[in-house]
Amino acid sequence: MLELNAIESGYGETQVLYGLSLEAKKGRVLAILGRNGAGKSTTLKTIMGLLPMRSGVITFDGKPIAGQPFDIAKSGIAYVPETRDIFPSLSVRENLEIAAKRFGGSGAKWTVERVLELFPRLGERMENGGMQLSGGEQQMLAIARGLLMNPRLLILDEPTEGLAPIIVKLIHDKLQELKAAGLSRLTTADPAVMVSATPPFARST
Secondary structure, eight states: OEEEEEEEEEETTEEEEEEEEEEEOTTOEEEEEOOTTSSHHHHHHHHTTSSOEEEEEEEETTEEOOSOHHHHHHTTEEEEOTTOOOOTTSBHHHHHHHHHHHHOOTTOSOOHHHHHHHOHHHHTTTTSBGGGSOHHHHHHHHHHHHHTTOOSEEEESSTTTTOOHHHHHHHHHHHHHHHHTTOEEEEEOOGGGOOSOSSOEEEEO
């Protein structure tokens, strides 16, 4: 579904990725493992067009992707960054409705009602502002908003970093439900399962 071939990328004059290649298959979960600074987030940002490629090719469903992040999102890829990037001044309802109106419509697989079934806690916080949510609730909102884009591939950057153990388990359980539903996913590793190798290492399940 998603292929990276000999990708080189970085920040300004600092190169982070050197000839990275990987493949994320349809209906599978691909986890990128590596210690802090190994290039995991850089890989995801490069896929989404948030960082320019210096060389290499990225294809999605056999077609090269490049350009602006919104165009890449419209191709069927949703990105949940490590920073979550919800709208803190908007309510949970408004955060969800923005995505639903932009990417939903008749026949949409993911609706506000369905994401609230997946994350019932958000249903209890619909009128709360984003800044009033706990870290775990913000992550649930960020994932729910990504699902409302009705993606064919969901990209998550360290979705459980900094969360309490009980919330980590909850998030993992919900992600397992998404896997069982057949949603393709690319994710960076939780710090607890990082490997010590310097380059990012990909593992598929």
